Amino acid sequence: MSAVLHRPAPLGGPIVTKGMRALVVLAALGVAAMVYRFAGGLGAATALNDGYPWGLWIAFDVVTGTALGCGGYAVALLVYVLNKGQFHPLVRPALLTSALGYSLAAVSIMLDVGRPWLLYRVPTYVKHWNYSSALFEVALCVMAYVAVLWIEVSPSFLERWREGPAGLFKSLGDNLLPVLEKALPFVIALGLLLPTMHQSSLGVLMLLAGKKLHPLWSTPLLPLLFLISCLAMGYAVVVFESTLSSVAFKRPREGRMLAGLGKAVVPFLWAWAGIRLVDILLRGKLSLLFALDWLVLLFLVEIALIVVPAVLLMSPARRESPGGLFRAAVLMILAGTLYRIDTFIVAFHPGAQYAYFPSLAEMLATVGIVAIEILAYVFFVKRFPILTGAAPAHRPAPSQ
Amino acid sequence: MTLDRRSLLTGVAATAAATAASTVSGPAEASAKTAPADAVGLLYDTTLCIGCKTCVVACREANNKKPDTSNSNGLWDAPLDLNGQTKNIIKLYKDPDSPQRSYVKAQCMHCIDPACVGACMIGALQKREMGIVTYKPELCSGCRYCQVACPFEIPKFEWSSKAPLMVKCELCNHRLAEGKLPGCVEVCPRHAVIYGTREALLADAKKRIADHPDRYRGYRDADPPRVFGETDGGGTQCLILSHVPQEKLGLPALEETSQANATRTIQHGVYQGFVAPLALYAFLGAVVFRNKRSQDKDGGAA
Numbered sequence: 057m058s059a060v061l062h063r064p065a066p067l068g069g070p071i072v073t074k075g076m077r078a079l080v081v082l083a084a085l086g087v088a089a090m091v092y093r094f095a096g097g098l099g100a101a102t103a104l105n106d107g108y109p110w111g112l113w114i115a116f117d118v119v120t121g122t123a124l125g126c127g128g129y130a131v132a133l134l135v136y137v138l139n140k141g142q143f144h145p146l147v148r149p150a151l152l153t154s155a156l157g158y159s160l161a162a163v164s165i166m167l168d169v170g171r172p173w174l175l176y177r178v179p180t181y182v183k184h185w186n187y188s189s190a191l192f193e194v195a196l197c198v199m200a201y202v203a204v205l206w207i208e209v210s211p212s213f214l215e216r217w218r219e220g221p222a223g224l225f226k227s228l229g230d231n232l233l234p235v236l237e238k239a240l241p242f243v244i245a246l247g248l249l250l251p252t253m254h255q256s257s258l259g260v261l262m263l264l265a266g267k268k269l270h271p272l273w274s275t276p277l278l279p280l281l282f283l284i285s286c287l288a289m290g291y292a293v294v295v296f297e298s299t300l301s302s303v304a305f306k307r308p309r310e311g312r313m314l315a316g317l318g319k320a321v322v323p324f325l326w327a328w329a330g331i332r333l334v335d336i337l338l339r340g341k342l343s344l345l346f347a348l349d350w351l352v353l354l355f356l357v358e359i360a361l362i363v364v365p366a367v368l369l370m371s372p373a374r375r376e377s378p379g380g381l382f383r384a385a386v387l388m389i390l391a392g393t394l395y396r397i398d399t400f401i402v403a404f405h406p407g408a409q410y411a412y413f414p415s416l417a418e419m420l421a422t423v424g425i426v427a428i429e430i431l432a433y434v435f436f437v438k439r440f441p442i443l444t445g446a447a448p449a450h451r452p453a454p455s456q
Numbered sequence: 457m458t459l460d461r462r463s464l465l466t467g468v469a470a471t472a473a474a475t476a477a478s479t480v481s482g483p484a485e486a487s488a489k490t491a492p493a494d495a496v497g498l499l500y501d502t503t504l505c506i507g508c509k510t511c512v513v514a515c516r517e518a519n520n521k522k523p524d525t526s527n528s529n530g531l532w533d534a535p536l537d538l539n540g541q542t543k544n545i546i547k548l549y550k551d552p553d554s555p556q557r558s559y560v561k562a563q564c565m566h567c568i569d570p571a572c573v574g575a576c577m578i579g580a581l582q583k584r585e586m587g588i589v590t591y592k593p594e595l596c597s598g599c600r601y602c603q604v605a606c607p608f609e610i611p612k613f614e615w616s617s618k619a620p621l622m623v624k625c626e627l628c629n630h631r632l633a634e635g636k637l638p639g640c641v642e643v644c645p646r647h648a649v650i651y652g653t654r655e656a657l658l659a660d661a662k663k664r665i666a667d668h669p670d671r672y673r674g675y676r677d678a679d680p681p682r683v684f685g686e687t688d689g690g691g692t693q694c695l696i697l698s699h700v701p702q703e704k705l706g707l708p709a710l711e712e713t714s715q716a717n718a719t720r721t722i723q724h725g726v727y728q729g730f731v732a733p734l735a736l737y738a739f740l741g742a743v744v745f746r747n748k749r750s751q752d753k754d755g756g757a758a
Binding site for chain 2: 175187
């Protein structure tokens with residue numbers, strides 16, 4: 057019997073399970089690929105080249121990874137700006153997922169740039185700052201947002217430590233929590249401002265590629281489209297993650313709340329697809345659709361992946377159904393992922409002499425990073441008060 | 457739990473306000489850049505080039521770059537394109553349907569408003585003296601955004617290095633400082649590539665077209681003769697005259713305004729004086745503060 061709790065609590069239970077062991081193997085392979093990248097250099101480890109200087113690590117790990125890390129942003133927008141307090145229990149797990157997603161995106165940037173040991177100069181060489189560079193804006197915002205996210209998540213750690221044995225951690229919890237409580241509204245506001253800035257700037261990035269980016273993707277509205285789609289992906293990820301953890305940890309599903317998210321995301325989906333289509337119409341590029349090459353096909357798949365969940369989620373019955381909602385979330389995640397990978401790689405044409413398909417090392421590193429993210433998530437929800445609403449349906453193992 | 461769609465859309469509008477405001481406003485020609493008064497460059501004339509590639513060798517010597525023998529079993533210098541050790545190259549164009557052929561020289565065009573400079577986070581690539589796009593390695597972390605941005609595919613990366621740098625023509629500014637000519641210009645036996653101020657080179661190029669209107673071509677087959685680089689992508693400091701339509705030589709079709717300008721319009725529109733982000737932050741701060749207090753009172757968890 058699961059008792060309903062109103063405060064977040066650690067799930068407890070063993071950390072090392074069969075699933076976790078499999079993830080550790082994937083993570084280890086990923087780390088090996090990362091070591092190879094530094095030992096052998098980018099040329100040896102990746103399929104990147106002078107035509108396609110950005111590949112899987114930028115398009116997926118960083119650009120898609122941070123958008124998938126927008127759950128915290130999307131839920132905070134709902135709870136704190138639109139004052140929908142009933143979604144509060146979703147805030148902590150969403151912020152944790154975001155903090156992990158953004159932190160690992162930062163790791164991927166370290167992997168991808170040629171000389172990561174010089175990256176510290178971007179924030180510190182103030183008089184060299186290039187205010188015209190969208191990438192500069194992204195870099196500063198992402199660095200700041202990683203810090204903001206961990207501050208937003210930190211009450212979970214501090215609460216746990218406060219209840220622990222006396223010592224450094226306990227005194228940290230005792231002293232920092234009250235301070236944090238006061239500062240939190242301003243940190244939360246920063247946590248809303250920064251993703252608004254850098255998620256839109258991620259769209260500006262590819263605008264500078266000009267004619268190298270296919271006109272169905274290259275539009276001055278890229279920043280707006282990236283911003284709207286990251287919110288749609290944010291809600292989708294919260295549904296996805298919450299549904300999976302209810303299955304994995306055998307907890308009752310936060311059904312009504314997730315159905316609410318399913319309703320909240322609909323206007324974003326319509327705005328995303330609508331703005332794209334109207335933009336193409338207004339720019340006079342509609343005739344490109346009749347080319348019927350495989351890029352047009354990809355474009356149509358992208359639009360379908362947005363419109364289908366939008367239609368599905370307009371029906372209250374489907375929103376309430378766990379399977380229907382989960383399928384819609386998966387479609388939205390695919391839509392955002394495909395949109396970003398197309399914008400950064402597939403619809404980017406530097407010239408016929410160049411081609412790119414990610415190398416094994418690139419793929420292993422990416423899979424490894426996702427595995428590390430899941431491992432960290434499971435560890436944190438089992439040991440720290442992240443999830444709210446219901447106690448685990450099984451008794452915590454005594455090993456805790 | 458009722459979620460009113462209108463309040464949600466208002467929320468989107470609030471957060472997207474800054475972006476939308478600037479993206480909707482049209483291109484601001486006001487921020488278009490013009491060449492600096494002392495701008496220098498090259499003029500390359502395909503009708504004079506005999507494809508001897510002496511300039512390719514001279515460029516290596518002037519810039520301390522090793523010959524690229526990767527396509528010749530280590531025997532001779534034969535780069536297929538610009539690369540991490542090649543800043544200048546002569547390529548051959550053969551028309552598939554006619555005996556028409558042409559050499560074409562590729563190196564940095566030293567744009568008046570370069571996309572690479574707009575891309576670069578802390579100005580490793582910047583227009584410095586005489587409008588030359590120069591590279592400062594100590595400011596470069598190797599992010600390669602300049603490569604994504606450049607419409608001419610000029611900046612190359614040292615892919616095999618473990619501390620890789622970007623490689624591109626800097627118009628031999630180290631030689632210019634010593635009163636010498638760029639390496640490629642100094643050795644060209646036919647003066648197919650010459651060095652000068654952009655103003656003088658452009659006048660020279662236009663005179664050549666005026667003197668021999670039948671000799672030169674435009675961008676496409678049907679176009680009248682023109683100087684490539686006068687206005688392309690907002691104009692470049694290196695100019696090209698060709699006897700084959702420039703499109704066929706692999707030169708990109710660019711707008712008359714630079715892509716850097718289009719992007720800058722958006723970035724500056726949003727971040728002008730940092731007013732919009734600060735205003736948005738103040739708004740968000742106030743709303744969050746109010747909502748969080750009322751929610752905490754209702755007994756929600758922190």
